[in-house]
Amino acid sequence: MLKKTFKWVGIVLACIFSLLIVAYAYIYLSTEARFNKKYSFREDPVTLSTDTAVLTRGAHLVAIKACDDCHGPDLAGKVFIDDPLLGRIVSSNLTSGKGGRPSDYGVVDWLKALRHAVNKEGKPLLFMPSHEIVQLSKADIVAILSYLQTIPPVDSDLPTHDIRFLGRILTHFDKVPLLPVDMIDHNMGWPKEVEENVSAAFGKYLVAVCTGCHRENLKGGGPIAPGLPPVADITATGRVGQMTEEQFMNTLRTGVTPEGRSLNPKEMPWPTTSKYTDTELKAIYAYLKSI
Ligand code: HEC
Numbered sequence: 514m515l516k517k518t519f520k521w522v523g524i525v526l527a528c529i530f531s532l533l534i535v536a537y538a539y540i541y542l543s544t545e546a547r548f549n550k551k552y553s554f555r556e557d558p559v560t561l562s563t564d565t566a567v568l569t570r571g572a573h574l575v576a577i578k579a580c581d582d583c584h585g586p587d588l589a590g591k592v593f594i595d596d597p598l599l600g601r602i603v604s605s606n607l608t609s610g611k612g613g614r615p616s617d618y619g620v621v622d623w624l625k626a627l628r629h630a631v632n633k634e635g636k637p638l639l640f641m642p643s644h645e646i647v648q649l650s651k652a653d654i655v656a657i658l659s660y661l662q663t664i665p666p667v668d669s670d671l672p673t674h675d676i677r678f679l680g681r682i683l684t685h686f687d688k689v690p691l692l693p694v695d696m697i698d699h700n701m702g703w704p705k706e707v708e709e710n711v712s713a714a715f716g717k718y719l720v721a722v723c724t725g726c727h728r729e730n731l732k733g734g735g736p737i738a739p740g741l742p743p744v745a746d747i748t749a750t751g752r753v754g755q756m757t758e759e760q761f762m763n764t765l766r767t768g769v770t771p772e773g774r775s776l777n778p779k780e781m782p783w784p785t786t787s788k789y790t791d792t793e794l795k796a797i798y799a800y801l802k803s804i
């Protein structure tokens with residue numbers, strides 16, 4: 514009797530195991546197809562500038578949009594996620610050095626990467642947050658690209674991506690922003706220019722980079738990836754509602770909350786938010802207080 518029970522338990526387990534293997538094989542193939550799909554998006558070229566004010570603005574945007582955070586301080590790319598279960602994600606070398614942008618990498622190629630999340634060949638860029646960058650005005654994109662023409666070439670020898678078991682499962686269920694190409698309205702055109710002053714409108718324009726973690730409505734939620742803490746609600750009814758403008762600015766500049774708690778820069782990227790100007794932080798505060 515006992516022997517028979519064991520036999521049946523064994524058969525059931527074997528069936529479940531086989532089903533899991535088939536399910537994973539399906540997920541593997543379908544994510545592989547999404548990673549290798551080819552797109553053709555149209556972009557008209559923009560005219561770059563060598564004006565000092567534009568280049569200074571570009572350098573500031575590269576700092577506050579965290580390009581250097583992911584692409585490395587010299588923008589020569591780096592392995593920025595390497596997890597045994599999730600996989601390895603590698604950012605590109607944005608300089609003209611070896612392993613970087615080829616000599617025929619034109620303005621339209623830059624625009625396809627920044628506004629559509631595809632590379633020169635039209636294949637999806639993994640984890641590159643173009644769904645946030647596409648919300649930048651034409652003037653800001655021109656400033657970024659103009660500045661990037663002036664950075665010194667740095668040679669790099671980077672490995673390729675390697676998306677593993679958990680990374681594929683989370684991608685399949687759209688739990689990680691691995692395929693920004695699928696998160697963009699590719700026909701949206703250029704966003705409206707927003708005047709740079711202490712206003713909720715300018716704040717709203719700036720917080721696109723916060724939504725990746727704090728969610729579209731900025732009300733926070735569960736951890737963005739396994740092993741990270743939950744993300745705070747930063748609206749008027751959440752954390753920011755309890756802060757004065759000065760406390761808010763201080764938190765984003767020093768990573769220390771009004772209660773004296775130190776935020777981990779790997780979880781809440783305050784070294785990047787510390788680079789915002791007073792006007793920018795005050796505008797973000799005004800906007801967050803309005804929701
Ligand atoms: C969250 C991290 C992250 C941030 C922030 C980020 N990138 Fe990227 N970017 C990546 C990764 C990862 C890739 C590589 C994607 C691939 O090859 O699949 C990439 C690819 C690119 C490419 C494509 C190059 C190519 O191979 O065709 C360009 C151009 C680029 N990034 C520019 C920028 C600029 C400019 C900024 C700031 C405005 C920026 N990135 C911000 C992660 C990031």
Ligand code: HEC
Pocket residue numbers: 719720722723724725726727737742743744745747752753764770771776777780781782786797
């Ligand atoms: C890479 C993900 C990420 C991005 C991008 C991000 N945050 Fe956060 N933020 C977090 C996490 C995670 C926490 C919670 C950290 C904790 O409680 O230890 C947090 C906490 C905060 C807090 C609350 C601190 C407190 O007192 O508890 C504020 C305010 C905040 N973020 C503002 C912003 C603003 C404004 C932006 C955009 C300019 C932004 N964050 C971008 C992940 C992020």
